[in-house]
Amino acid sequence: MLLYISADGAFSTSKHPQDPGYDYGGVVTNSKRDPDHSNKRVMQLKDMHCFYPGDLYAFTRKPLFLVVDSDNSPVFANMPHYFGQPLVVLMSPQDTPSQFHDQHHRGNLFTLFLHSPLMGMCLVSSACEVPMNLWEKCQALVDRFISEASRLVTRGRSVDPSFLQFFGDDFLRLLTLRFIFCSTVLRAHRAFKVC
Structure with a gap:
């Protein structure tokens, strides 16, 4: 099963003091905002408006790609493998440099990388206008990176077997490889090293 969650974080305190599936918050499931709260990180949400990692535990009975x-x-x-089934969780960066906060209305940077890795790289590099011939050359380099990453994942001895379980599916393999590209670009980018 593939589950794609794109939502603001819910940093509320839980009523379950010993359960890591609920202790650290989750993501907001209600798009309505209370006008009294100006800072979403401070906002306290009711439990019914939060989707917690613990809410997914039952779905780990089958292979889950999140x-x-x-x-x-x-x-x-740190979702547990209660049933021993493959589990892959691709996560966006928790913090992004301030120059990308004002572009949030255009969509999330992580989703952009998973949709079009080259477009994500252009955004973080502030390359707004790229000539078509340069775009095609850059796309060829991204494709070469993805091919090499695929080869390394399938031949790597230290790769988590859960990734290999999902590598047979073309779409999930593509998401995984684009995630690797995103992670590589953001780790190498100077602005992301200081946030």
């Missing part, structure tokens, strides 16, 4: 695009995505990092 993509989380949220400023609170790390809460999904």
Whole structure:
């Protein structure tokens, strides 16, 4: 099963003090905002308006591929493998440099990378206008990177077997490889090293 979650983070305190599936918040499921709250990180949400990692535990009975695009995505990092089935969680960066905060209305940077890796790289590099012939050359380089990443993942001995389980599906393999590209670009980008 593939589940793609794109939502603002919910940083509320839970009523379940010993359960990591609920202790650290989740993502907002209600798009209505309370006008009294100006800062979403401080906003306290009712439990019914939050989607927690623990809400997915029952779905780990079957192979689960989870993509989380949220400023609170790390809460999904340590989901347990209760049933021993493959589980992959691709998470967006928790923090982005301030220059990308004003572009949030255009969509999330992580989703852009998963949709079009070259467009994501152009955005973080502030390359607004790229001539078509240069775009095609750059796209060929991105394609070469993705091919090499695919070869390394399938031949790597230290790769989590869950990734290999999903590599047989063309779409999930493409998402995984684009995630690797996104991660590589953001780790190498100077602005992301200081946030």
